[in-house]
Amino acid sequence: MEKLRIDLSEDLAGFVAEVAGDDAGSERAGEYVRSLIEDDRERRAWLRAEVRKGLDSGDSELTVDQIWKRAVERAKSRAA
Numbered sequence: 001m002e003k004l005r006i007d008l009s010e011d012l013a014g015f016v017a018e019v020a021g022d023d024a025g026s027e028r029a030g031e032y033v034r035s036l037i038e039d040d041r042e043r044r045a046w047l048r049a050e051v052r053k054g055l056d057s058g059d060s061e062l063t064v065d066q067i068w069k070r071a072v073e074r075a076k077s078r079a080a
Helices: 010-020 026-056 064-079
Strands: none
């Protein structure tokens, strides 16, 4: 496994220690940071795939206002 050294501000280092557990040491902090990086990689891959689907779907017959209205309605129905 490749090792990577990062410098964090005191504030960020404190946050990582708090989340990972102050008494757990650097191993838990490393697991936390790896988890964040893996989550970010997955989100970016998902976003790229979604953008690609949108581009591949072609032009819409709807206006921007119609698309926006549908999106707002969908969000409201999901929140209910």
